[in-house]
Amino acid sequence: MTTHTTRTGEPEDYTTSEGLRRLLIRLHEGEAGAWQSDPVAAELMEYAAEKYAALAHKHGLDKWEAASAAFDVMRSKAARTACDPWGVITHAVRITCIAEERAAGLLCSVHQARRPTFSRFHDAERISDRENPLTDYRPEFQVTDPYPTDPVTLHYGGEATIRAYTSATSAVEDAIALFAMLGWPPDTARAAVEHVSSELARIGSRKSAFEALRRDKYSRALLDLSAWSWLSVIKTLLGHPNPAYAATSQGKGLLLRLVIGENLSMLLLDDDLVLTISVAAPSLRWRDGLA
Structure with a gap:
């Protein structure tokens, strides 16, 4: 278990939910620029980057993109007051990674990719990405014969x-x-x-x-x-x-x-x-x- 000592001599272990809550509260109540100047905050972000590296890789992102999403959640009241701050952060980072991946596929903003109005569509595709012509796989171009028993194409016996x-x-x-x-x-x-x-x-x-x-x-x-x-x-x-x-x-x-x-x-x-x-x-x- 990693422990850190603050200026007051109190050990901090941000790897646990309780230790993270205390650190987030201290940074929130600290002076302006606490996140930029506090050495423990810097170590926390490095720890978050490694913690969510696999999740970021799964969605085609860099680990620091996941750490950035974690940083946004850590500064919120929801993380400071949650029974399980790491659980809240992990859930938010997962949603953000999914939205980032969908936004890249849909060629839209992350904000739009979070909305069902846009996320229900499939990823953008170039017509040249497929060997078959567009009419072979897009239902909009399919033609259904009104006569399923068309004698020209039937092959019955006798x-x-x-x-x-x-x-x-x-x-x-x-x-x-x-x-x-x-x-x-x-x-x-x-x-x-x-x-x-x-x-x-x-x-x-x-x-x-x-x-x-x-x-x-x-x-x-x-x-x-x-x-x-x-x-x-x-x-x-x-x-x-x-x-x-x-x-x-x-x-x-x-x-x-x-x-x-x-x-x-x-x-x-x-x-x-x-x-x-x-x-x-x-x-x-x-x-x-x-x-």
């Missing part, structure tokens, strides 16, 4: 498989025919629609297929399509990825609309669909130059 396959095959052929009717070269229309359909069947999810195809620059180059035309094709066939469009014709996509019963006559009455496919046609070179 007769159901035959019906799903037949329906999907027919939808692909109808989509190719619609593109060709609206100004697309037949070979390009077939290549584009069949590639999107095969990727959808391989991946099994319209959302994931959309993201994969959107970044597929190699296929776009082979089809000789501009970035704008390629994105229009994907949106037209698979549907708009924004959840706000999920229940609309634009959100369902051409393939799903064909599978669930719409025919070419009905689709040709959709002015927005007709305009989108026509304007995206690669034969419109004046538009490709603007994309």
Whole structure:
């Protein structure tokens, strides 16, 4: 046990709660600048730095940052009058260390990090910190198919498989025919629609297929399509990825609309669909130059 002798000859042991209380009271009632000039106060702060070094390290802080938090509590009335001053100080230092760590993660002040309004958020992240694109893990960008039994992506056994396959095959052929009717070269229309359909069947999810195809620059180059035309094709066939469009014709996509019963006559009455496919046609070179 470490003991210290004051000018009055009374021993002080600040390692115990009772000894710490007496020291804090003496420093509080002493002359101005007692904390700066008293040698026992300096030793107390060195002891506090070592005592809370492990706690500070746990939260990514320097031990003197924890000692600084302890110093703020030691000067308060709560520490001087507590039954267990060291217990009060330790609890306060732990809370301060947590707040310091949260403030560093949230990029805000320690005062704000102590408030539930801010502390409930996750730490700030750069988009580049993750290998996967933002749309793969942020729920705000997730698209839920309104038809969980989408025949295009189902893989049942027996007769159901035959019906799903037949329906999907027919939808692909109808989509190719619609593109060709609206100004697309037949070979390009077939290549584009069949590639999107095969990727959808391989991946099994319209959302994931959309993201994969959107970044597929190699296929776009082979089809000789501009970035704008390629994105229009994907949106037209698979549907708009924004959840706000999920229940609309634009959100369902051409393939799903064909599978669930719409025919070419009905689709040709959709002015927005007709305009989108026509304007995206690669034969419109004046538009490709603007994309």
